[in-house]
Each structure stands twice: as C-alpha cells, then as structure tokens.
Amino acid sequence: MGVRGLTTIGVVEYHDVHDGLKNRNFRVEYNIQTNESKCACKLFERHGIVCRHILWVWNGRQVYKIPEPYVLARWTNKSYKPIVQDETRNVIEDIDKADIKKAEMSKVWSEIYATVGVMDTYATVKYMKQLQKTLRQFRENITGPIEPKTKSQEIEDLLGITASNDIDLRPPNKAKNKGSGKRLRSSKEKAKRKPEKRKRRCGNCKKWVNHNSRTCNLPFAESPPSDDDDEEESEIEEV
Incomplete structure (x- = not known):
C-alpha cells in the first residue's frame, strides 16, 4: 500500500494509491478543507465502510479521527x-x-x-x-384539577368527535305493521279455492259436461237431440 502519484487542483487532492493485494491503483479524491473523500473502489457507497485506500490518505494527512459523515448510524449502538x-x-x-x-x-x-x-x-x-x-x-x-366528566363527554373523548347540536336526520315514524297486509296462502288452500273447470257442451248428448262427443259414454246418436229438446228437458227439471 502506498501513494504512487498526487495531483492537486484547488483544495482537492487526487491520490493514486497502489493496492498490493489487488495489484492495482485506486484514485482517492480528498478535500483539504472538509475532509470529504471519495475512492474509485466505491466501498463506502456500497457497504457504508471506509476503505483502506481512504484510510491511507487520512493517515498521510494526519486525520486520526473518522469524520462524522463517515460514521453511519448502522454501525453505532443507536441502530437497534x-x-x-x-x-x-x-x-x-x-x-x-x-x-x-x-x-x-x-x-x-x-x-x-x-x-x-x-x-x-x-x-x-x-x-x-x-x-x-x-x-x-x-x-x-x-395536570391541574380534574373535573368529573359526563357520560356524553366520555363518549366524545372515546370517539374523538364532538356531538353537533344541529340534527338533520331524524328517526323514521314507527310503522304500524299489526294486521296490515295479507297472509300468504298455502298451495293446499289455493287448490281448495280454485274454481271448477268450466263445463262444455257435448255434441252427442247435448249436455253441459266435461267431455265431448268423442269421449261421451252414450252411444253415438245418428240424430243427436236438438237444442230445443235440451231446453224442454231443462224446463221439465225446473218444474
């Protein structure tokens, strides 16, 4: 380890430090006034640790205490x-x-x-x-004298809000639900209330029944009774 070259521009010195372990030179930029240092190996930028090249330059410049900007909190007892x-x-x-x-x-x-x-x-x-x-x-x-709090104040302290005196929303009127509406009927009740099927007039017997001439139980009549006969029968039944 040693300095192979030195270039000074204003307050900034450029040291060419030879690293024997890696057998190569690293340029260290050092500010004489602020002790700000930068190395080409970028060890401090990557891991937060000052490299041996910068320490070599500080030793040559008689800087025996690490500057505060280079002591990161992660390496101190305050990190945890x-x-x-x-x-x-x-x-x-x-x-x-x-x-x-x-x-x-x-x-x-x-x-x-x-x-x-x-x-x-x-x-x-x-x-x-x-x-x-x-x-x-x-x-x-x-803290000073503590006054007893009311129940509303305790609730306000718990919720972190203050009750407003202006009430825009009021509870709805009570609905009268007793006896209102109709009960739903069951399928059994619906079947009982269902009206009988409307009867039709058979073309064979000329009666108002639930069958037609093809399903009539009486033999097919070549000359089925007329409507007048049906009316006469109805009159006789009424008498």
Missing part, C-alpha cells in the same frame, strides 16, 4: 433502538434522554407496586385512603 415518541406522538430525537425517562418510570412503577403490596398486607383502611389522597393531589399538581 426504536423510534421513541412522547404523549402527543412527537418523535423524540434525543434517544438517550428517552431511555433515562423510561428507566426512571420503571423505578416509579416498582415503588408503587411495592407500596401497594405492603399496604395490602399490613396497612389499614385509613392508610389506604391517605395514599389515594396523596396520589390524587400529586396528579392534580401536574
């Missing part, structure tokens, strides 16, 4: 920490402070559980009421 938000869902940028707050909150819960456990075993009702009063006063000192 999740995003922390406060009560209003704002992202807390200072994660260390959030961790301290979380640790202190754990201690507070430990003290509360330990106190409640002791009171459940040894304390009387008087001490329990005193602890309730102390906790209530402490909460009110932080």
